[in-house]
Amino acid sequence: MRPDVLPVMLVFLPFLAGLLQFIAGRPAPRLGNVLVGVNLLLVLALIPGVADEGAIVANLGGWSEPLAIHLLADGLALLMLLLTALLAVAVSLYAMAAWRDQHHDALRFWTLWPLLLGSLNALFLSRDLFNIYVTLELVTLAAIPLVLLAGPGKTVDAALRYLLFALLGSLIYLAGVALLYAQAGTLDLALLADALPDSTLAGSLGASLIIVGILIKAAILPFHVWLPAAHGGAPAAVSAILSALVVKAAAYLLLRLWSGPLDPLVTPAAGQLLGALGALAILFGSWQAFRQERLKLVVAYSTVAQLGYMLLFFPMAVTAAWQGAVYHGLAHGLAKGALFLAAGNILLYLGHDRLREMRGIDRPLAVSLLAFGLAGVSIMGLPPSGGFTAKWLLLTASVETGQWWWTITLLLGGLLAAAYVFRVLRLAFLQPPENVPDRPGMVPPPLMAWSATVLAVLAIVLGVVSAPLLELLGSPVGGSE
Amino acid sequence: MSGLYQAMPLWVLLSSLLAAAVILALGEDHPRLRIGINLAAALLKLVLVGVMLLGVRAGHEFLLRVPLMPGIDLVLHADALSMLFISLSALLWLATTIYAIAYLEDSPNRARFFGFFSLCVAATMGIATAGNLFTFFLFYEMLTLSTWPLVVHRGTEKAMRAGRGYLWYTLGGSAVLLLGIVLLHGLAGSQDFVAGGTLEHLVDSHPLALTGIFLLLIGGMGVKAALAPVHGWLPTAMVAPAPVSALLHAVAVVKAGAFGIVRVVYDVYGINLMQDLGLAQLLAIMASITIIYGSLRAIWQTDLKRRLAYSTVSQVSYIALGIALANPLASIGGLVHLVHQGLMKITLFFCAGCYAETHGIHAIEDLDGIGRRMPWTTAMFTLGALGMIGLPPLAGFISKWYLGLGAVAAGQFWVVGVLLASTVLNAIYFLPILHRVWFRPPRDEQTEGLAEAAPGLLGPTLFAGFAALAAGLFAGFDWSPLAWVELLVEREYSP
Amino acid sequence: MTGIEPLAVAAAGLMGIGLYGFCLCRHAVRRLLSINLFGNGVFLALILIARRLPDGPDPVPHAMVLTGIVIAVSATAFGLALVRRQARTRGDDET
Amino acid sequence: MSMLLMLIPALPILLALAALSGQIGRHGANVGVMLTSALALLVVLLDPAPLALPWLLLGTHLALDELSRVLLFCAALLWPAATLAAGELFAGRDGRRFGMSWLFTMAGNLGMLLSQDLASFYLCFAVMTFSAYGLVVHKAGNEAFRAGRVYLVLSIFGESLLLAGIFLLAAEGGNPAVTDIPEVFAGMDRPQLAGSLLMAGFAVKMGVIPLHVWLPLAHPAAPVPASAVLSGLLVKGGLVGWLRFLPDQETALQTAADLLLILGLTGAFAAALVGSLQQRPKTVLAYSTVSQMGLLTVPVALVLGGRAETQTMLPLIALFAGHHALAKGALFLSVDHWHGGRWRQLLIVIAALGIAGLPLTGGLVAKAALKSATAAPLPLLITLSSITTSLLLLRFLQQLSADPGQGNRLPAFVTAAWGLVLAAALLLPWVLADPTVLGYALSGAGLRDAVWPLLLALGVALMLRRRRLPTIPEGDLVAPIECALRHIKALLQRSIGAIDPQDLQQRLIASVRPQRRFRVALARWSMTGEQQSLAAVAIIAMVLLLLLLLT
Amino acid sequence: MTALDSLLALLLLLLAARCVSARSLLQAIVAFIVLGLLLALSWVRLEAPDLALAEAAIGAGLLGVLLLGTWRSLPLGHGNERIPLPWQGLRPALITTGCTVLAVLLTVALHQHPEQAAMSGLAALDQLDAAGVDQPVTAVLLNFRAYDTLLEMGVLLMALIGTLMLDSPLPRDTELPARTMLPATLAQLFLPLILLIGLYLVWAGAYSPGGAFQGGAVLAGAGVLLILTGFGEGDGRDGWVLRALLAGGALVFTLAGLLLIPVTGAFMAYPQGLVTPIMVLIEFSLALSIALSLLLLYTGTPGLRRRGER
Known part of the structure; x- marks a missing residue:
């Protein structure tokens, strides 16, 4: 089999599964689980090719260069695909247990989820500006209905807010694409950088619009307003996907575009601006996370904060920063997935997620709490975890470039993260109150508890196996030293 | 086979790491099995450590290198300095485990406790065998995390506050440490610990940077080593159960900080560089201030464990002081204190635990006449206290002896003054306790007759107490800590 | 081509007014309208851009517009359904 | 054979551990101590070769020398006698504690005499010092605790000085053996400093004024047998330390030694006079010890100052010290024997006046020996000191006879042991002294010099008998110092006590926390829809800003 | 002009x-x-x-x-x-300024013309022969950039699923008496015509302006008209046929892409001789899916039925 079939399969198999599920009209979790398994295998099968040749390109339709749409699986895309595939397995197993008895919700989930998976894969593989627009929309419109799974009555406000911002964001992005196309005459990422004329207003404006559009989608600080309610309100499995992958996908795009087609346009000053946004997100998001009274909101605000780290690549723009930012994406994805799944278990058991009433929840939720703790280690950026490796790389970059202010931000961010993670963990250690109120919920089945734990363990393991992964990732495409 | 042998540090590490995993996985349901596993792991570790001791003594250096990130390796290696720390931890782990089993009998959440306890020891092993700063930091943080559940084990508001304080201090410290490590990495790349240091070539080009980085590193490690003014977590953390305090003060946390400082001074910067940059003097002054300050604060504490905690603040800085004096004799004193302070302080905390567990005594003023009821415990307490003061033939004397000699040899006479002041202050806060326990009549004359601590508590206490005695009394013995340290210092100073 | 193209001004203006509306409107339907105004501006711009080929309009932007319209309408329809649901939920709450 | 040297201190330690576990009563203690003493006597007789134990502490050397041989002999007599007298103390409620203190003190004392290197000497010295605290405060109660406190403070002070001196010494010579001391001092940069520190450190134990204040407090507070060993044996620790670890001859410390000489002589007179004004017999005896030790300081100071040959002075120092050890020990023990009958009273009188130099007693020989070895004006001063000493001891006898006493009869073997010590005190100098000294002691001049101060003192004593004498509190200098300290403490408590460091820390943290108003504002802002429209506005701003930065 | x-x-x-x-x-x-x-x-x-x-x-x-x-x-x-006017307050003024500046910049940017002409567009026109259709836009949509179109079908489907999840159909005028009013008659008259136009547009898409989207839209419009005039209405139940038709467009597209890989060796490339039939098949299934999706988006219900049916 030709290696370039693999990227194509990654997009189309999930789509096919989703469509079949839609037509079937009865939930088929097994189909979904087989799908995520196959998906993982496909991603794994991609690795040798990418490792050998640096990238696998699939030409869709076999048309010539400026016209055709290509799928590109390079190191960066591959890592994101891998993250997606791993998370998909865990989330699917979790979802299988979570929606076992709910026919309607299960049907909707198992329809939307393969479609979302395919969309994410498509987004990561995309090498075309307009195709990215479509995949962004696809991801958004798959994600919002998933949010509604928690019960439309409760989440409709959040979903609407999400939709409004996402829609505007993608149209702003599209406006940028239009301007760039007008200048370069192509949408292909690989050709754009060369085709763009130097320093025209249209080019700069297009780049600005593209960046801002993606920032909105990525929920970077002033645009984060839609995120906490949506991520906090969605069912646990969905929150995990949203926080770990969906917003991450937008951040990923920023990395890809910045270091690729936009490279001739970007300036260090703009990089500093994005870095400042990232820093602000780190500090403000962590602070908000610390202040929340509900567990899932804590985790959601944590996402706001953690996304900021990925933006720190832009001001520094050296290989270490590149690796750090991407690695942070991976580590955060796994850890955040674990956090949300664990939070979901707690919610299931208690029937609520109010921190105040959570003392002494230790015993029946031990495994989930373990997952929460382990994932917290990565979120805090403590060794040995993926989060730490990322932080280390970013720190190295900040030292290398002499931009000490990011160093301080990184360290401070770690401390703030510790503050909100331990604010939750301490609950497990507090003595339970004298008269324990009735806990109406059910003890989460082992599958749900362990899927969270596996993700958390993976987040830790990520810190140990970074060498091959980073080698796979390589340097930024248009990396400027 | 030789590969397996070469990887000994890993096995030692795993022996407690796996134990931790199994214990945590077992849960509360199998107490006997848990105890069995725990003890078996501790014994196994002792055996492994014994094998390593023989190996290192024979001049073998264990080394295990795993690439972790581009340009950064995870390095586990065991040299004489590691062995010093490892042996101490392995030995005291066994003692503390036995003690803890007796101490926590019938209390809830034991699996969690012992799991994290073993994890803590695993982290300590990692710190001891870390072969570069990066690996060191890795385990250093692991230690922070695995200790926190122990500090807050009781789950009371007070314990939580202590835990919070502990976290703020240690995580803040590690942030500073990380900064230092990163900066050093940027300056010199990743370098393994090498006796004599590896930075000499940078002294001309980056003297200021080296000084700054050193301050960061020491600042970061100083938090765990409880150097003033970042010692604040230690006294509050004494709300933890006694075995935990023992672990914090004698085996793991405080020692990890001190050990780190030793590593930085010896194997990263090197004595010569330290002196060239004037850092040795700085460190000595910092340590001295802590020694005096800790002792002064201890005097006013009315809670036994709090007083012991401040005593730790003071005593641990002997280690830093010793190596800061940058002279072989003082180094011997400082390094051997690593072991000696551990033995003595663990004795004291064990005793404090015995008092608390057997008679519910926490405040010093309630100790009146306890010597009549608990002669053995009290005798061990006396040994520990006198050792802290530095009386022969206890371990503390040996440390102080060499420190004093080193200070004189280095021409730093003011350090002799510090040592003497510390001795006097130690006497001021320990002797009144001894006076109380032996000579004051009990508050309540009704409570007569022997009422010793349970065998599980007393046994480890006796072991630790006599070990503290033996370490001093048989200091001249070939396998004594002192002999080991002399060997080590010889290597550091000979090249 | 010299001088100002009036429809280009209109495209830019639609985008500007769309943003203006999004900033100042509170009601979700109005925000959706604003977004669609912005989108219409973008589509108009794309069609203007498509006219730059010497022989006949450039089909690529045209295809983009067509795709964009369908996406925008689908998303807007979904948004309107959300608005209806929101109104119903609030109505339920009030009674 | 040499292992016997090791056994002597080890045996009491093992006994002490047995005592800790509660397995030893008075009989155990008695038998153990006797056994140890027998061993010690054996060692004294056999004089075994030195023993080196490199694995013990920092390398231990045990051996007998000229001084320690005499003192070990004395100890071997005095310890069993005192142990027998202590009898009941081993058995009571606090017997365990007393036994430990007693046996550790003994171990330290004996070990100190044998150890010939700096570290182990210091070890034994410290063990002795700190275990003796247990003896001083054994009776508990305010008096004992006060005495113990003063004792401890001075001991720690002394130990610190010693430690400083030891550091200086050991920095030069590692853990030097006694034989290496002159060499070490010769090689040092600051021999004066090290020597002075050591000298001062040992002086505490010797009760050189003004460091003597613990003696008059500790002796009356401690049980009688404890006082006996304290005064008889423990104080000699200082002496041994001086002679072993200070340089003589070429490297001598002239200035310090001269100061010591002056202090010693002052002590010899002043302590005797102060002691003569005391009320309790044991206090009087304590001052006597101070005074006698002052006298003993004289030859030592001469040696240390390099003004006399060590070889000639050492025997007579041993003689004087040995006599004092036995005589003072016996005298302290006799406090319990006074009411035991005429014969005993006579023996006590002879022993007491013997210290003052009564003809035919060992005391006379000791003083004669001292006089014979010194140059003018020291012999005269020594003779004069006999007057004050006599005065003091007469006071002792007076107070002793006035003491109502316990009245209980002591077992015969206790009395026998006491008698043995007394006899030894009377006889020992005759055995040890030089023939020339003996000749002088028995000559007319010698007798005259011995008798007239005694008679003079008797006269003065009779003259003052009915007068009201001024009283000086026990421990003379302690009282004003304690008063001053109390004031300082109150002052400190008022100033420092108010600032609690913990509280300060809390306030600091609180001040760093963001202000409440700020937090509330932030919370309100996050909750309202305001956030949303601000985010919308930010879109425009961000596009423009980015554009600005991109071009 | x-x-x-x-x-x-x-x-x-x-x-x-x-x-x-x-x-x-x-x-x-x-x-x-x-x-x-x-x-x-x-x-x-x-x-x-x-x-x-x-x-x-x-x-x-x-x-x-x-x-x-x-x-x-x-x-x-x-x-x-009441939306504040630009001069009514600081914020509207600032926003107005910002938007105006942005609009001006956009205008300027839209007037900037690069040296070279659009490469992709030229390439599309060049390769039109191989695309199987004559209409360039359709060629781009269904062949050159068919991938985008496929994904777009996904968007449509998911928007529909999301809408259906909300279970909030458009309100209907129950008072409106069916088939009695003029509009109904009109509808009856025009409906076949509209249907025809729609189908034609789909068919014609290959050659002239029109195509699956336009055709689908017109068909959906016909459906809306039917509902407005009271001939049909939304139904709470759905059937697999309807679902298959809804997913059909994307499904056919996907299958065509996947199944033909062994034949053409490239993805989404159609065998030379079969290009046109395949394109037509795709176009019709797309149009049907689009029409039904839009119609259901309008009704907000999972199914459709004739008025009065149960």
Whole structure:
């Protein structure tokens, strides 16, 4: 089999599964689980090719260069695909247990989820500006209905807010694409950088619009307003996907575009601006996370904060920063997935997620709490975890470039993260109150508890196996030293 | 086979790491099995450590290198300095485990406790065998995390506050440490610990940077080593159960900080560089201030464990002081204190635990006449206290002896003054306790007759107490800590 | 081509007014309208851009517009359904 | 054979551990101590070769020398006698504690005499010092605790000085053996400093004024047998330390030694006079010890100052010290024997006046020996000191006879042991002294010099008998110092006590926390829809800003 | 012609302003619909008649109906708000300034022309022969960039699923007596015609302006008309046939792409001789899916039925 079939399969198999599920009209979790398994295998099968040749390109339709749409699986895309595939397995197993008895919700989930998976894969593989627009929309419109799974009555406000911002964001992005196309005459990422004329207003404006559009989608600080309610309100499995992958996908795009087609346009000053946004997100998001009274909101605000780290690549723009930012994406994805799944278990058991009433929840939720703790280690950026490796790389970059202010931000961010993670963990250690109120919920089945734990363990393991992964990732495409 | 042998540090590490995993996985349901596993792991570790001791003594250096990130390796290696720390931890782990089993009998959440306890020891092993700063930091943080559940084990508001304080201090410290490590990495790349240091070539080009980085590193490690003014977590953390305090003060946390400082001074910067940059003097002054300050604060504490905690603040800085004096004799004193302070302080905390567990005594003023009821415990307490003061033939004397000699040899006479002041202050806060326990009549004359601590508590206490005695009394013995340290210092100073 | 193209001004203006509306409107339907105004501006711009080929309009932007319209309408329809649901939920709450 | 040297201190330690576990009563203690003493006597007789134990502490050397041989002999007599007298103390409620203190003190004392290197000497010295605290405060109660406190403070002070001196010494010579001391001092940069520190450190134990204040407090507070060993044996620790670890001859410390000489002589007179004004017999005896030790300081100071040959002075120092050890020990023990009958009273009188130099007693020989070895004006001063000493001891006898006493009869073997010590005190100098000294002691001049101060003192004593004498509190200098300290403490408590460091820390943290108003504002802002429209506005701003930065 | 363009541009801007600033939501919606129609007009002028068709049918028509229906479902007065005018307060002033600056910049940017012509567009026109259809836009949509179109079908489907999850169909006028009114008659008259037009548009897409989207939109419009006139209505139940038709477009697309890989060796490349039939198949299934999806988006129900059926 030709290696370039693999990227194509990654997009189309999930789509096919989703469509079949839609037509079937009865939930088929097994189909979904087989799908995520196959998906993982496909991603794994991609690795040798990418490792050998640096990238696998699939030409869709076999048309010539400026016209055709290509799928590109390079190191960066591959890592994101891998993250997606791993998370998909865990989330699917979790979802299988979570929606076992709910026919309607299960049907909707198992329809939307393969479609979302395919969309994410498509987004990561995309090498075309307009195709990215479509995949962004696809991801958004798959994600919002998933949010509604928690019960439309409760989440409709959040979903609407999400939709409004996402829609505007993608149209702003599209406006940028239009301007760039007008200048370069192509949408292909690989050709754009060369085709763009130097320093025209249209080019700069297009780049600005593209960046801002993606920032909105990525929920970077002033645009984060839609995120906490949506991520906090969605069912646990969905929150995990949203926080770990969906917003991450937008951040990923920023990395890809910045270091690729936009490279001739970007300036260090703009990089500093994005870095400042990232820093602000780190500090403000962590602070908000610390202040929340509900567990899932804590985790959601944590996402706001953690996304900021990925933006720190832009001001520094050296290989270490590149690796750090991407690695942070991976580590955060796994850890955040674990956090949300664990939070979901707690919610299931208690029937609520109010921190105040959570003392002494230790015993029946031990495994989930373990997952929460382990994932917290990565979120805090403590060794040995993926989060730490990322932080280390970013720190190295900040030292290398002499931009000490990011160093301080990184360290401070770690401390703030510790503050909100331990604010939750301490609950497990507090003595339970004298008269324990009735806990109406059910003890989460082992599958749900362990899927969270596996993700958390993976987040830790990520810190140990970074060498091959980073080698796979390589340097930024248009990396400027 | 030789590969397996070469990887000994890993096995030692795993022996407690796996134990931790199994214990945590077992849960509360199998107490006997848990105890069995725990003890078996501790014994196994002792055996492994014994094998390593023989190996290192024979001049073998264990080394295990795993690439972790581009340009950064995870390095586990065991040299004489590691062995010093490892042996101490392995030995005291066994003692503390036995003690803890007796101490926590019938209390809830034991699996969690012992799991994290073993994890803590695993982290300590990692710190001891870390072969570069990066690996060191890795385990250093692991230690922070695995200790926190122990500090807050009781789950009371007070314990939580202590835990919070502990976290703020240690995580803040590690942030500073990380900064230092990163900066050093940027300056010199990743370098393994090498006796004599590896930075000499940078002294001309980056003297200021080296000084700054050193301050960061020491600042970061100083938090765990409880150097003033970042010692604040230690006294509050004494709300933890006694075995935990023992672990914090004698085996793991405080020692990890001190050990780190030793590593930085010896194997990263090197004595010569330290002196060239004037850092040795700085460190000595910092340590001295802590020694005096800790002792002064201890005097006013009315809670036994709090007083012991401040005593730790003071005593641990002997280690830093010793190596800061940058002279072989003082180094011997400082390094051997690593072991000696551990033995003595663990004795004291064990005793404090015995008092608390057997008679519910926490405040010093309630100790009146306890010597009549608990002669053995009290005798061990006396040994520990006198050792802290530095009386022969206890371990503390040996440390102080060499420190004093080193200070004189280095021409730093003011350090002799510090040592003497510390001795006097130690006497001021320990002797009144001894006076109380032996000579004051009990508050309540009704409570007569022997009422010793349970065998599980007393046994480890006796072991630790006599070990503290033996370490001093048989200091001249070939396998004594002192002999080991002399060997080590010889290597550091000979090249 | 010299001088100002009036429809280009209109495209830019639609985008500007769309943003203006999004900033100042509170009601979700109005925000959706604003977004669609912005989108219409973008589509108009794309069609203007498509006219730059010497022989006949450039089909690529045209295809983009067509795709964009369908996406925008689908998303807007979904948004309107959300608005209806929101109104119903609030109505339920009030009674 | 040499292992016997090791056994002597080890045996009491093992006994002490047995005592800790509660397995030893008075009989155990008695038998153990006797056994140890027998061993010690054996060692004294056999004089075994030195023993080196490199694995013990920092390398231990045990051996007998000229001084320690005499003192070990004395100890071997005095310890069993005192142990027998202590009898009941081993058995009571606090017997365990007393036994430990007693046996550790003994171990330290004996070990100190044998150890010939700096570290182990210091070890034994410290063990002795700190275990003796247990003896001083054994009776508990305010008096004992006060005495113990003063004792401890001075001991720690002394130990610190010693430690400083030891550091200086050991920095030069590692853990030097006694034989290496002159060499070490010769090689040092600051021999004066090290020597002075050591000298001062040992002086505490010797009760050189003004460091003597613990003696008059500790002796009356401690049980009688404890006082006996304290005064008889423990104080000699200082002496041994001086002679072993200070340089003589070429490297001598002239200035310090001269100061010591002056202090010693002052002590010899002043302590005797102060002691003569005391009320309790044991206090009087304590001052006597101070005074006698002052006298003993004289030859030592001469040696240390390099003004006399060590070889000639050492025997007579041993003689004087040995006599004092036995005589003072016996005298302290006799406090319990006074009411035991005429014969005993006579023996006590002879022993007491013997210290003052009564003809035919060992005391006379000791003083004669001292006089014979010194140059003018020291012999005269020594003779004069006999007057004050006599005065003091007469006071002792007076107070002793006035003491109502316990009245209980002591077992015969206790009395026998006491008698043995007394006899030894009377006889020992005759055995040890030089023939020339003996000749002088028995000559007319010698007798005259011995008798007239005694008679003079008797006269003065009779003259003052009915007068009201001024009283000086026990421990003379302690009282004003304690008063001053109390004031300082109150002052400190008022100033420092108010600032609690913990509280300060809390306030600091609180001040760093963001202000409440700020937090509330932030919370309100996050909750309202305001956030949303601000985010919308930010879109425009961000596009423009980015554009600005991109071009 | 610039004068007409200018007039159009002015009207567009005025309508947009009205749409934003009208106090009544209804007026805003009406302005938006009119704007959509005008926009379509302007696109005709810009040589994009097929796009104009789509905009008129979907952007103005269908969306307009939906907006109006939603307005009706809201409580009276809901959504009426007074938008502050630029000079009424600091924030509106700032926003106005910002938007104006942005608009000016955009205008300038739209007037910037690069040296070289659009590469992709030229390439598309060049390779039109191989695409299987003559109409360039259709070629791009269904062949050159078929991947985008496929994904777009996914968007449509998911928007539909999301809408159905909300279970909030458009309100219906129950008082409206069916088939009695003029509109009903009209509908009966026009319906076959509309259907025909729709199908034709799909078919013609291959050669002239039109295509699956436009055709689908017109078909959906027909459906809307049927419902408005009371012939059909939304149904709470759905059937697998309907679902298959809804997913059909994407499914056919996907299968065509996947199954033909072994044949063509490249993905989404069609064997030379079969290009046109495949394209037609795809086009019709797409049109059907689009039409049904849009119709269900309008009704907000999972199924359809004839009026009165149970």
